[in-house]
Amino acid sequence: xxxxxxxxxxxxxxxxxxxxxxxxxxxxxxxxxxxxxxxxxxxxxxxxxxxxxxxxxxxxxxxxxxxxxxxxxxxxxxxxxxxxxxxxxxxxxxxxxxxxxxxxxxxxxxxxxxxxxxxxxxxxxxxxxxxxxxxxxxxxxxxxxxxxxxxxxxxxxxxxxxxxxxxxxxxxxxxxxxxxxxxxxxxxxxxxxxxxxxxxxxxxxxxxxxxxxxxxxxx
Numbered sequence: 190x191x192x193x194x195x196x197x198x199x200x201x202x203x204x205x206x207x208x209x210x211x212x213x214x215x216x217x218x219x220x221x222x223x224x225x226x227x228x229x230x231x232x233x234x235x236x237x238x239x240x241x242x243x244x245x246x247x248x249x250x251x252x253x254x255x256x257x258x259x260x261x262x263x264x265x266x267x268x269x270x271x272x273x274x275x276x277x278x279x280x281x282x283x284x285x286x287x288x289x290x291x292x293x294x295x296x297x298x299x300x301x302x303x304x305x306x307x308x309x310x311x312x313x314x315x316x317x318x319x320x321x322x323x324x325x326x327x328x329x330x331x332x333x334x335x336x337x338x339x340x341x342x343x344x345x346x347x348x349x350x351x352x353x354x355x356x357x358x359x360x361x362x363x364x365x366x367x368x369x370x371x372x373x374x375x376x377x378x379x380x381x382x383x384x385x386x387x388x389x390x391x392x393x394x395x396x397x398x399x400x401x402x403x404x405x406x407x408x
Contacts, residue, residue, distance in 0.1 A: 196289030
């Protein structure tokens, strides 16, 4: 339940609202409990095998991404009602609600006795987090400015297509993170990548303390 309702729990925590409020939806609690039972305890693993069947898995993944876009949108709208002019808060809340499981992953693993600090989402964000941040930014620009002239329904539909396309691409084609080329280009231009490359080309790699320590000392 911590993972399933993580987006709402974290969103309410950030906005100063009751963190257990997402658990008030009895229908969602019942549905999540049934799915949990079918996956882990159905006889002969029928539920697990059914949801692992590729066509069913693809449909479920597409539906999940459609719901993810809705959660991002609802997070931005919710934050805008409490902080009407705080655009950064809107983006953060939208991203957290869209990819809550990624942010509570380390806490969930800690409860299970597995401590994995390297997978903290703030340090190494996955594609889902980056996509939710981008979608939140687009929603904020659409709702708080006049730069986007398309109807809100068209903007939402485009974000849904973006989520679904890249999710299915990762499942069927092995595309993990389409943001990586743009990140590499940005780092090369604005984070000193080109300067480091020129320095290594003309002056060699800079000496480090480890390299100096490995040199044999003269008697």
